Amino acid sequence: MMPSKKIYLVGGAVRDRLMKREITDKDYVAVGYLPSEFSHLKQVGKDFPVFLQPDGSELALARLERKKGKGYNGFEVETAGVTIEDDLKRRDLTINAIAYDEETGKYIDPFGGKEDIRQRLLRHTSDAFAEDPMRVLRLARFRATFGETWKIHPATRVLVYAMQEELDYLQPDRVWKEMQKVLVLPEAHLFFETLFELGVLGAVFPSLYTLTTLKEGNRYHREATLFTHVMMVLKELKEESMLLKLTALYHDIAKPYSYRIYGDDREHTEPKLIEPRIDLQMPSKLKSGLLFLSEMHTKVLELPTMRVEQVAEFFERFNKDT
Numbered sequence: 001m002m003p004s005k006k007i008y009l010v011g012g013a014v015r016d017r018l019m020k021r022e023i024t025d026k027d028y029v030a031v032g033y034l035p036s037e038f039s040h041l042k043q044v045g046k047d048f049p050v051f052l053q054p055d056g057s058e059l060a061l062a063r064l065e066r067k068k069g070k071g072y073n074g075f076e077v078e079t080a081g082v083t084i085e086d087d088l089k090r091r092d093l094t095i096n097a098i099a100y101d102e103e104t105g106k107y108i109d110p111f112g113g114k115e116d117i118r119q120r121l122l123r124h125t126s127d128a129f130a131e132d133p134m135r136v137l138r139l140a141r142f143r144a145t146f147g148e149t150w151k152i153h154p155a156t157r158v159l160v161y162a163m164q165e166e167l168d169y170l171q172p173d174r175v176w177k178e179m180q181k182v183l184v185l186p187e188a189h190l191f192f193e194t195l196f197e198l199g200v201l202g203a204v205f206p207s208l209y210t211l212t213t214l215k216e217g218n219r220y221h222r223e224a225t226l227f228t229h230v231m232m233v234l235k236e237l238k239e240e241s242m243l244l245k246l247t248a249l250y251h252d253i254a255k256p257y258s259y260r261i262y263g264d265d266r267e268h269t270e271p272k273l274i275e276p277r278i279d280l281q282m283p284s285k286l287k288s289g290l291l292f293l294s295e296m297h298t299k300v301l302e303l304p305t306m307r308v309e310q311v312a313e314f315f316e317r318f319n320k321d322t
Contacts, residue, residue: 005032008099062087123153144190172281186238
């Protein structure tokens, strides 16, 4: 028996409405409908029916997902007879598993998402969270978006740590798409700190994790670890460009290698040592700029004392590489 027909606002728009945040896009779920009833709309979903409405919002049929393989693509989808509660259960976090009936003004909140918003708590909706490794990155991004006053539920911490093997199936292109959302955030450092706190930084960004194993202890770097130093730099770049934030992340990435080979930081600015340790897929132009700025980061302070032709050469190289 098909559920009674109803269309609900779901996902981030409902969450942001409750949090009194700006709503930038809307997603709807149709319960009790057949795909043919939306044949007048453009279909944009490949793996399951998603339709583009005239106002730009997306409308999807309520669905269940069953894991049948590894990684993001290992799912089969069912839409027949699916209720709104069924659809909400497959969502990642309780704060994203709330539906809103625009006709009646009522919320459907079977997993306590409204209370978790009140308590500033990030909690997985069900064990299905573990079926998609990208959800770990989304969890860390939400923490970076909402701020350090938001906490992660203990049970969610346990579940994430148990996902080490599933994280091996992260797809580099999807990680980069997620990183583009992270790196525009003023508190982007919280994304990486959260992965570290959850015990999975090494599974996602192994080179960045290596920074947690080195303490330099010289007058320029008195922080507990090199990772702490990198996070402090990133924290200062709240509104800066993606290039500068990526440079902050990777400018010292070769130092652990240098210290273990030479006993000090020599050659740590060499692009040949930095490039193979960049554990993130990105456009080649962006990587070229990152490598140039990382190579030059110890020399930038010398710019005021350089000769005019040296300063010109510096910026000519920068413009060429970026």
